[in-house]
Amino acid sequence: MPRILVLAYLCILLMIPARFAVAQAQQETIGAIIQEANENSQLEYLAHQLTDVIGPRLVGTPQMQNAHDWAVEQFGQWGIEAENQQFGTWRGWERGITHIDLISPRVVSLEGQQLAWSPATPEGGVDGEIVIIPKIENREQFEEWLASVKGKFVLISPPQITGRPDYNWQEFATEASFEKMKAEREAMEKAWDENLERTGFNSRTLQTALEGAGALGLLQSRWSRGFGVNKIFSARTDKIPVIDLALEDYGMLYRMAEYGDKPVIRVNAQSKDLGRVPTFNTIATIPGTEKPDEYIILSAHYDSWDGGTGATDNATGSITMMETARILKKHYPNPKRTIIVGLWGSEEQGLNGSSAFVEDNPEIVDGLQALFNQDNGTGRVVRISGQGFLHSYAFIQRWLEPVPEDIKGEIETDFPGRPSGGGSDYASFVAAGAPGFSLSSLSWSYWNYTWHTNRDTYDKIVFDDVRGNVILTAILTYMASEDPESFPRDKAELPVSRRTGVQMEWPEPRTPNREGGN
Structure with missing residues (x-):
């Protein structure tokens, strides 16, 4: 046998144990993630604290500030560094009692x-x-x-x-x-x-x-x-x-x-105008070891309207990302890429927190490997779009590969898809040309029963579905972090709009409202 073939054969033999070791480590980490999510879930506790104790998180209210401070403290208890980053101010307001009585006839x-x-x-x-x-x-x-x-x-x-x-x-x-x-x-x-x-x-x-x-x-x-x-x-x-x-x-x-x-009514509606108050994003970070200047962002808007307690819009998305970070810190404490949790403020008024982060952190946007955003309700994830990125199929499909079949089998994918100009915070990153992906959920009558309503409360949360979303997000994050390749930003050619007859264009970045509520 020629010497060069012998050397090639020996190299292959040497590579097999290394590849087996990598596969074994991957299998063990993913198994630990799944076991932790199922057997030691903190979701019910996190949801209770965020919705029952803190309550709705209207931008500019003390409850919103309490939520930011609680998240920083909670991340700290898990050994994850976190801080509240101010991006502007808003009209401060505090809800008091509302009592309405019909007194005649x-x-x-x-x-x-x-x-x-x-x-x-x-x-x-x-x-x-x-x-x-x-x-x-x-x-x-x-x-x-x-x-x-x-x-x-x-x-x-x-x-x-x-x-x-x-x-x-x-x-x-x-x-x-x-x-x-x-x-x-x-x-x-x-x-x-x-x-x-x-x-x-x-x-x-x-x-x-x-x-x-x-x-x-x-x-x-x-x-x-x-x-x-x-x-x-x-x-x-x-x-x-x-x-x-x-x-x-x-x-x-x-x-x-x-x-x-x-008819005559008596109305007692108490509230306080608090003047200008700061608005924040809560940012938590697990530093990367091999590629610290590349990032995976776990994204969810933290604010809500205040008719209910903001349970499915968007406490469920927020606790999904917090629980994912907790599990990864415990079972994947030294990721190859830096993992960031972004709990955004003032999404409900126009994606202000996330668009401000994009504007203020160009180096993170430039180094983004992937952002995973969850917003639209308590249901299990059933749709992922490639958001117009030409090579999204190859990357997301291999990141999905080790996800348990009972979770990924529910998911429809659309590649390369079309870039979203709004809807939730991933759009702030997509508009900047960065790979942001929406983990879109099953409805559970979201639009008429909980989206921005007086009935968006803890009892509407379906924890089995949220637990599955945590497993999905954690595995996607792990796989994106371990991937030897960086996500390419080539954009697909967009189709002609049926409505206008003109070829669609990539959305423009939003300008955040940093002085809101005037």
Whole structure:
């Protein structure tokens, strides 16, 4: 046998044990990750602390600050360095009690709450009659009516014909009855919109006009098409409270006013304006050993609206990334690449925390191997897109390969996919040309029951699904860290938009709002 062939054969024989050792170490680490996630999960505790104890995490509130400080302390207990990095300021506000009572023509407490950044009532509350916006012919007629709202509460949302979601009608109603209800609802909504248009105002400017006319407060009901569920966002007034009422109570008040029963309510809504307060991202770091200037980011937005406790939007994503970091620190303490956890602030107001991080840390963005983001609810991950990166298939598929079949078998992939211009914080990185990926979840009726609603609470969390997401994220992170290759940033050619007929372009980076809530 020629000498060169003998040497080649010997090299191959020497490489086999090394490759076997690498495979054995990989198998042991992944096995330890899975076992830790299943047998020593901290998810229930983390969710309890974040939702039950701290509560909703509206940007600019003491609860948001408490959440940042708690996360730094919790990471520290796991031996992970963490800090709160300020990226701007926001209008500070603290929610107090909201109590609404119907006091005439009968007495009953109503279900509702003031909206974020709502002005308070005087101590002890105020009493006032309920009025509805009448059917008017033109702006002049509306202006005449406007003078009558002084000292009264005004209903500013259209009433609903039913509080039953469509799926309930579909299950029990006759087809004719269901179609009749939908037609009546559509007609009512159209009539409301047309009447509002005749006032000369829109839904936003109407609030300013009513406040200027001396209304005591504004009542709305933004039904989310589920039993007992409303969307809860922010007030747009400077001096009077804006209250969201449950559909059932709002409809009752509307009917009373419409029938001439002259309903009177007492509203006690307390809150504090705290001036300008700092806004933060919480950043935790497990340093890399071989390629410390390349990074994997575990990404989740930490803030929430405050109708519920922000459980599925986005405590579940946040605790997924915290639990993933805990497990990796314990069973993979010396990663080849640096692992960063980014718990972003003010995502709900336009991806401000993550886009500020991108703007402030170009060296991390340049060295990003991969970012894994989880946001849309408590469900198990069922979709991963390549976000328009030409070679995403090769990398993500091999990172997914050791994930247990019962987890990865649920996942549909789309390669190379298209880059997202928004939706959640991964888009801030994608816009900068960095590989950010959304771990998109199964719905669990997210959009109507928990997304930005008064029912987004701990009891809606499905911990079995979240545990599976932790295993998935931890293995993806481990594999991305161990990968001998760095993720290439070649972009796929984007298709022509069906809507515009023009070729799609890569999204532009966002400019973060660093002085928000003015």
